[in-house]
Amino acid sequence: MSNRSIRRSLGRSLAVAGALGTAVALVGCAAGSAPAGSAPAGSAPADAAASTLGTADNPVQLGVVGAAEPYWTAFEEAAEAEGIELDIVDFTDYNQPNPAVSEGELDINQFQHIIYLANYNTQAGDDLQPIGSTATYPIGLYSSQYESVEEIPDGAEVIVPNDDTNQARGLLVLQSAGLVALEEGGTPYSTVDDIIEEESRVTVSAVDAAITATSLPDVAAAIVNNDFLTDAGIDPADAIAQDDPADPAAQPYINIFATTAENADDEVLNRLVEIFQTNEEVQAGALESSGGTGLFVSTPKAELQESLASVQEALEQQ
Structure with a gap:
């Protein structure tokens, strides 16, 4: 089995485990943490490298809805071309990817807009944060x-x-x-x-x-x-x-990459956002997938987080 096949097999296993709430064995290596049995800080460089997020031993776990879309394969290949190992984990239920990030089963997800994340954070008492935008799509x-x-x-x-x-x-x-x-x-x-x-x-x-x-x-x-x-x-x-996705009022519907507040400044995760926003093959594929309806945006991370905070405040006052 090729490395890519192995990674996709692991991704499918994680998606199923997340749905069943039994992904205990997979959690240990998520979110850049050292795998079980790894040596403590200060050990040999090879051991330290094993826990580095985005390496072959600890690939980034990215949760999406609709991984069968060809542009996700292009995104994975673009990330790997820059030395970032990535597993695309597919979900069919919107309710799963956010808890999976919170629980360490995923490092990051990309499936939702700001309002959806605000609702999740408010209802779950969580603090997931957007670290990059993708596009606004009409409904x-x-x-x-x-x-x-x-x-x-x-x-x-x-x-x-x-x-x-x-x-x-x-x-x-x-x-x-x-x-x-x-x-x-x-x-x-x-x-x-x-x-x-x-x-x-x-x-x-x-x-x-x-x-x-x-x-x-x-x-x-x-x-x-x-x-x-x-x-x-x-x-x-x-x-x-x-x-109309171009309407300024549609900003809360910008689709985003989201991760934990602790990982919001992680260099590898933020580089993945940049790859998505700048790779021509990924952008073309995502646009084709939306039937040409997507409006791609590169909204600054700080602005996305301010928008999230504003929506959450409004929700709390409901």
Whole structure:
């Protein structure tokens, strides 16, 4: 088995272990810590090198949702070309990658935007921090029955993701499209309970984000996250409504690399962010994966962290 095959096999094993909450044997080597049985500080250089994050003995564990996208292979190869050993660990559930970073099963993840991380930190009492931006992606409304919002009949059922942040964002898209009206005009924290029924054209249900696309035959329309479009064979260009990633108000929806506060200044992790932001093959692949809808940004780390703190403060006042 090649080194790359071994690394990918380990990555898949970690993803499964993280889902089951039993990744005890894998935790010891995460987040740059020395592997079990390693010598104490001051021992031979070979022993010290074994614990260095990004080496063959301790590759960076990066958690993502949608690792099958070709640009992740390009990213891994670009990192290794600069001497950084990297394992891409795939998850299918948004709820797993953040706890995995906190618990040391991952060193870093890249799957979420700022508002999602703010919600996680607030609810879990955690302090994960963004260390780099990737892109802002629109979230769209799709239908297998209707070609426009206007064709959707009154009283029809529309679904949105049930996680806090994407639910609110989806509802704002529905409001902008004239399908619903929201209390207080809608906020980044709106839920289906904030829908003003007598002023809305459709009924809305919240379901797991992973089944929004597969539920399209059973509903009039659905808000579908970009992560699930490709697997469902949906062309992003077929959205019948979406938000605008270029709008300054979309900054909290910038997708980010996140790690622990203690690792926020780690040189290897920050170099990975730079590679993602500057490698042409990675950028082209990520853009193609989004159906050309992504808006890439290189927002400074300090600005991302300020935005996170601001959103968390607003959440705590809810």
